[in-house]
Amino acid sequence: MHVTMTDASAAYEETPPPPPPAEIHYSGEYSINPLGDVSFTHMCARLPSVLHRICRMAWALDRRAAALLVVCQLVTGAAAAVGLAATAHAMQSLLGAGAVSDRLHHALPALLVVTSTAALGRLAGALSSYADGRLTPQLTTCADTGLVEAVCRVESAAYATDGFADRQEAAEMGVIRTHVMVNDAQRFVSALIRMVAASGVLSTLHWAMLPLLILAVLPAGVGAVLSARVDYEMHYTNVSDRNVRHMMRWWATTPKHGDEVRANGMTGYLLFWYRSLSERIDRRLLAAAPRTLWITLLSSTAGGFFLILTWAALAWLTTTGRIELAVAATAVVAVQTTLAALSQVVINGAALFHTSLYLTDMQTFLDDAARQAPQRGELTVASVNDIRLDGVVYQYPGKDRPAVDGVSLTLRRGEIVAIVGENGSGKSTLLRLITGIYLADKGRVLWNGSDLATADQDTVWARTGLVPQLFAQWPLRVRENVTLGQPRTHHDDPVWEAIDAVGMREAVDALPSGIETLLAREVFGGAELSGGQWQRLACSRAIYRKPELLILDEPTSQMDARGEHQIFEKIKSGASDRITIVVTHQLENSKVADRIIVMEHGRITEQGRYDELADAGGLFADLLALAKDR
Numbered sequence: 001m002h003v004t005m006t007d008a009s010a011a012y013e014e015t016p017p018p019p020p021p022a023e024i025h026y027s028g029e030y031s032i033n034p035l036g037d038v039s040f041t042h043m044c045a046r047l048p049s050v051l052h053r054i055c056r057m058a059w060a061l062d063r064r065a066a067a068l069l070v071v072c073q074l075v076t077g078a079a080a081a082v083g084l085a086a087t088a089h090a091m092q093s094l095l096g097a098g099a100v101s102d103r104l105h106h107a108l109p110a111l112l113v114v115t116s117t118a119a120l121g122r123l124a125g126a127l128s129s130y131a132d133g134r135l136t137p138q139l140t141t142c143a144d145t146g147l148v149e150a151v152c153r154v155e156s157a158a159y160a161t162d163g164f165a166d167r168q169e170a171a172e173m174g175v176i177r178t179h180v181m182v183n184d185a186q187r188f189v190s191a192l193i194r195m196v197a198a199s200g201v202l203s204t205l206h207w208a209m210l211p212l213l214i215l216a217v218l219p220a221g222v223g224a225v226l227s228a229r230v231d232y233e234m235h236y237t238n239v240s241d242r243n244v245r246h247m248m249r250w251w252a253t254t255p256k257h258g259d260e261v262r263a264n265g266m267t268g269y270l271l272f273w274y275r276s277l278s279e280r281i282d283r284r285l286l287a288a289a290p291r292t293l294w295i296t297l298l299s300s301t302a303g304g305f306f307l308i309l310t311w312a313a314l315a316w317l318t319t320t321g322r323i324e325l326a327v328a329a330t331a332v333v334a335v336q337t338t339l340a341a342l343s344q345v346v347i348n349g350a351a352l353f354h355t356s357l358y359l360t361d362m363q364t365f366l367d368d369a370a371r372q373a374p375q376r377g378e379l380t381v382a383s384v385n386d387i388r389l390d391g392v393v394y395q396y397p398g399k400d401r402p403a404v405d406g407v408s409l410t411l412r413r414g415e416i417v418a419i420v421g422e423n424g425s426g427k428s429t430l431l432r433l434i435t436g437i438y439l440a441d442k443g444r445v446l447w448n449g450s451d452l453a454t455a456d457q458d459t460v461w462a463r464t465g466l467v468p469q470l471f472a473q474w475p476l477r478v479r480e481n482v483t484l485g486q487p488r489t490h491h492d493d494p495v496w497e498a499i500d501a502v503g504m505r506e507a508v509d510a511l512p513s514g515i516e517t518l519l520a521r522e523v524f525g526g527a528e529l530s531g532g533q534w535q536r537l538a539c540s541r542a543i544y545r546k547p548e549l550l551i552l553d554e555p556t557s558q559m560d561a562r563g564e565h566q567i568f569e570k571i572k573s574g575a576s577d578r579i580t581i582v583v584t585h586q587l588e589n590s591k592v593a594d595r596i597i598v599m600e601h602g603r604i605t606e607q608g609r610y611d612e613l614a615d616a617g618g619l620f621a622d623l624l625a626l627a628k629d630r
């Protein structure tokens with residue numbers, strides 16, 4: 001049938017609208033907002049511990065900057081106190097009796113103190129900004145690298161646990177907030193010191209002023225903390241959606257998937273999806289806006305009422321002669337100073353509290369990740385002559401049946417073993433168990449008799465080379481893409497040897513900067529390889545490691561016949577000195593193996609050489625017949 005463009009677009013217009021993004025009803029252990037039933041006083045009580053934590057982190061990173069920051073805060077506070085006391089003194093002299101010149105002369109020393117303390121306060125402020133400028137980048141980097149390291153170091157099985165990615169997303173917010181953490185803390189502390197100093201002066205003028213002032217600012221404090229709580233609640237509700245949106249953003253915009261997106265006409269849907277999800281997130285935020293408005297309105301009204309009361313009280317005290325005019329003038333300055341400092345305490349206290357929520361998420365995630373870091377034992381695997389699997393069972397979290405179900409198997413040095421089986425039969429999971437990426441739920445995996453559950457994983461992985469089905473295309477230079485994870489050599493000969501082994505020399509030489517070329521098309525000066533070339537590079541990476549256990553999971557799925565032939569020749573030539581495992585759906589490739597293992601539903605159902613299995617009438621023979629039926 002011939003379809004014109006108009007037909008096609010008409011048909012498109014008639015189709016029902018695409019489905020919106022799936023609703024995520026996350027109901028795991030971590031789905032409960034930890035602040036759901038936390039009281040206001042409890043929240044305020046958190047501040048000292050937050051300050052303590054920030055100080056500890058800052059002290060550990062840069063003692064001099066941390067000490068400078070603390071000293072500057074103390075100087076600022078002391079300068080404010082002395083400055084205010086001097087102001088009171090000057091006021092009394094200026095508003096007292098006598099000639100103007102005498103009064104000025106009398107007030108001069110106090111005025112000099114006011115000026116000097118103001119200058120000292122400014123100097124301390126500038127120095128503390130400098131200390132903050134030193135500390136903040138270090139703290140942010142420390143939090144950021146700490147988070148990346150924690151995620152990289154957990155047991156692989158942790159990735160499959162309930163809500164791991166969502167909690168990681170929440171922890172990322174902690175890293176972002178680290179950026180403002182020191183500043184919030186510094187402003188909070190300096191405002192607190194200024195407030196204490198000013199309120200001390202105020203209390204000496206008249207006892208009633210301070211309680212009234214506190215009442216004027218307290219509602220704003222409650223309001224700011226409650227608003228922060230609403231904001232965090234929204235953040236918490238949106239965390240899963242934000243996580244999915246973040247992933248989709250990368251998938252939709254990375255050039256690596258650009259062909260698939262365009263040629264399959266997915267752009268419109270992806271944009272619709274992205275917008276729908278963003279609107280859903282916004283809807284929740286907008287629904288919370290009236291709550292925030294009410295909180296702000298009520299707290300401002302209450303604060304305003306008490307502030308009017310404060311000024312009225314001051315006016316009454318002055319007009320009834322209960323305090324002198326000079327004292328009243330000082331009180332005006334002190335009230336203004338205390339009010340400004342109190343407001344800063346409230347605003348920065350709320351900001352600090354807000355930050356603490358995200359820092360707590362970050363810390364909870366880091367603690368959790370530390371608990372999920374490998375704790376296997378000290379056993380060192382020196383070399384590997386045989387690997388024995390003893391009734392090994394592994395079940396992914398949330399699955400109702402094991403992916404590997406009671407596998408027993410022995411692999412010996414010098415042997416090439418092929419693992420075949422239908423999709424989902426458990427081949428890749430078995431490889432993860434053999435290498436100790438996952439630890440068996442039941443049974444044991446023994447390398448030279450050492451149980452992987454008690455062996456130091458780094459000594460195990462120092463002996464393995466793995467080409468996974470989905471290999472990484474690292475945005476690094478060609479050389480680092482081959483040597484990744486290996487100590488650097490003084491020259492490139494071993495790198496070229498690995499490149500030659502997969503027939504990539506010509507392709508690498510043709511790159512703009514040869515072995516130095518950055519393999520990232522997105523970056524200026526970067527270059528891109530074809531799919532098969534990338535796969536050859538992934539193979540060279542494993543070969544370069546000269547591993548005692550070489551595992552190749554569908555290593556030639558994207559390669560041309562020459563590349564595939566070359567890889568299998570290389571596998572054969574190096575086989576005598578290692579254990580080699582090849583997973584393949586190209587059954588002809590399994591001819592290279594000394595032994596073929598057939599997997600079905602997580603179990604080994606057949607074993608033997610190619611010719612034996614081809615005639616055995618089992619699954620292998622069935623799959624072989626299907627492969628030939630073209």
Ligand SMILES: Nc1ncnc2c1ncn2[C@@H]1O[C@H](COP(=O)(O)OP(=O)(O)OP(=O)(O)O)[C@@H](O)[C@H]1O
Pocket residue numbers: 160396397399403421422423424425426427428429430469
């Ligand atoms: N990370 C994971 N989390 C949860 N389940 C998983 C995970 N990886 C695999 N599975 C499940 O385990 C079973 C075995 O998967 P596995 O990847 O080991 O099969 P395979 O034989 O390698 O398949 P294929 O030939 O498609 O690569 C499948 O049912 C799969 O859905």
